[in-house]
Amino acid sequence: MRDYFTAAREFDYARAVSGTLAGRLDALNACVECCDRHAGSDRVALVWEGRNGERANWTFDQLKEASARFANLLASRGIGAGDCVSGMLPRTPELLITILGTWRAGAIYQPLFTAFGPKAIEHRVQGAGSKLVVTDLANRPKLDEVTDAPPALTLGADFWAELDRQPAEFAPVMRRGDDPFLLMFTSGTTGLAKPLEVPLKAMVAFVSYMRDAVDLRPEDRFWNLADPGWAYGLYYAVTGPLAMGHATTFFEGGFTVESTCRVIREYGITNLAGSPTAYRLLLAARDEVEAALKGQLRAVSSAGEPLTPEVIRWFSEGLGCTIHDHYGQTELGMVLCNHHALEHPVRLGAAGFAMPGHRVVVLDEQHRELSAGQPGILALDRARSPLFWFPGYRGMETRAFVGDYYLSGDTVELNEDGSISFVGRADDVITTSGYRVGPFDVESALIEHPAVIEAAVIGKPDPERTELVKAFVVLHAGHAPDETLAETLQQYVRKRLSAHAYPREIEFVAELPKTPSGKIQRFLLRNQEIAKAQAAAAH
Incomplete structure (x- = not known):
């Protein structure tokens, strides 16, 4: 395994381009890179299973x-x-x-x-x-x-x-x-x-992610659960693996715990990528999943939202494999990772280190770089990130560009070891009684409780505290959504975090609002609470 800090320090863009692409930056075709260059040997490119059980391999x-x-x-x-x-x-x-x-x-x-x-x-x-x-x-x-x-x-x-x-x-x-x-x-x-x-030059960054963070090896069987209708699926279930000459897997059926376990087992999947939502659902059926998959997977990657510590521990202890957090955006691809193929410290709950070829920094509101321990906005130093490829939004002003920086809109914190921990979207961070509370910390603590499947935490408008912490909680079957359980969860979080960060209100719900790609839409819950407050004030 290569040392991360050496790889980051010695990154050379020209070498990365020549080592990744068959073509040149002045003469490129994505179909050549992802298909033609690997033809001529009957190598499988696509393993497909249809919604009615049809199966085919395409070379x-x-x-x-x-x-x-x-x-x-x-x-x-x-x-x-x-x-x-x-x-x-x-x-x-x-x-x-x-x-x-x-x-x-x-x-x-x-x-x-x-x-x-x-x-x-x-x-x-x-x-x-x-x-x-x-x-x-x-x-x-x-x-x-x-x-x-x-x-x-x-x-x-x-x-x-x-x-x-x-x-x-x-x-x-x-x-x-x-x-x-x-x-x-x-x-x-x-x-x-x-x-x-x-x-087209973004393919260099996509392959770098597959190689260094996902650790996709020739002997792996790879499956990315993300739909190619979204960036993570299109970048890393199609472009990245195919550019490496590696087969990808398309399963046309919908996500269920049973079908996911079956596909992993029957197709011999060893390297898996997906979203925290999928992994939380697997955890909710831990006994069934452990019986089917323990020892099967070698490396698992997660993107979309931060993983909770409970999921990370379960993959290690219950399934015998390592799952790592990766951070990115449609505009960036993946840029902040716990790398499977590069050796570096892994801090529980941290999004990881900048991908080699990127310089990721934390900025204050005046766009000054912050040192460790101070929350701020995650940004990319475009001038010193040779793999940065985002040209701006087509036909409109890109307000995220400030000088040499691209501002992600996400609140993070730099750790002493150089890794970066995710706090939340800038819009999601809660200000309560003068304290800033990241919803992810509260959600992680709630999910540690055996009664909880999922949780979403928001700031609810409050005249005394500016905002109070409110949690929306989805429960496992067999647990009563009553005041006793709500009080138990409040004390559970209070002991694990602090007196100011525990949810003063808990609402039990059947499901949380999500995007089609599985990200929790906290802003819908927040807007719902604002509308309630405005209606109450009007009366």
């Missing part, structure tokens, strides 16, 4: 031919370099063909999550200027409600008929490293989702 050779047919189809419709193609498909081989074929033509792929409704689709395809939407029969009717919808190519209707008519060869269109190959839309707590172009 890089097969995907090379199918992507050429798709690129020819695009060309026949006048779609080429710099144009945008949107995909709204479940995790099927056709999704991967669409992505690779779009890239082969020099065009830009724009993902549409299959749970999106017509308005979310309309905003994205119009913002992208999409020339084609590739979808399936289940999602095709949504386009009928989209104003000025692009033409559609539909799996189950005309997709394969159209491809079969096309030639099986198409010369990849070369582009420059700064040219986009993905168009993502990212949203915060307010406003419409903002478009951002991911340049």
Whole structure:
């Protein structure tokens, strides 16, 4: 295992580019990098299981031919370099063909999550200027409600008929490293989702993450649970592993504990990536999961929200494997990690160290760099981060750029050992009686209690304390959501944290509001409490 501090100190961008890409920064094609360069040896690129139990392995050779047919189809419709193609498909081989074929033509792929409704689709395809939407029969009717919808190519209707008519060869269109190959839309707590172009050179950073943080090895069987309709899935279930010549896994069925255990066991998965939500659900069925998976997994990676200490301990003690926290954003990819393949101290609850090639700092409100022990805003030093690739939001001002810094909007704290601990989104941090409380600490303490499955903590407006700490709690079956349990949980947290950080109010709920990718939407709970307070004041 390489030493992290040596790797970070000796990072060389030119060497990283030449060691990662087959092409050059002035002549790149993502389909070549993620498919063609690995063809010719019958190497498997995709292990797929459909929602009805169908199974197939696709080789890089097969995907090379199918992507050429798709690129020819695009060309026949006048779609080429710099144009945008949107995909709204479940995790099927056709999704991967669409992505690779779009890239082969020099065009830009724009993902549409299959749970999106017509308005979310309309905003994205119009913002992208999409020339084609590739979808399936289940999602095709949504386009009928989209104003000025692009033409559609539909799996189950005309997709394969159209491809079969096309030639099986198409010369990849070369582009420059700064040219986009993905168009993502990212949203915060307010406003419409903002478009951002991911340049081809970002593939260097994506592969660096797969190698150093995920520790993807040739002998691994890899599965990323994230849907390619979202950044973590598209960057690290598609682009990253395929660029390394490694097979990825698509399971079309929905997430359940039983199906997850079965897929890991039957396909011999040794390296797993996913979200804390998935891991908390596995923990909730710990006896079943331990019986099925103990000793099966070698390395597990988590992204989206911080892991709780209980999940980390359970993976080590109950499943016999290491799970590590990783931090990133759609705009950045992953930049702060506990690295599986690099040796460094691992502090329980810390997001980790900056990926080699990035300089991550903590800033105060005047954008001055803070020393250890002081909470502030996580930022990227763009001038000293050669792997930083975010060019700004397309067609609009990027307020997150301040001088040489990119401001993430997340509140963190630098530790003495150089690692960084996550406190919360800037909007999530609670100010109560003059104290600043990070919701993650309170949530972690609550989840330690055996009655609790999940928790979300917010600041509720309060005239005396500015805000008071309120927790929304989901319970395991068999526990009564009554005042006695609420008081027990309050004292449980108070003993573990402090007198000012425990939740003064606890509301038991059946579920927490989440994004489709599994992130808890605390702002919805906070807005709900603000609306209640305003209604009460009006009366």
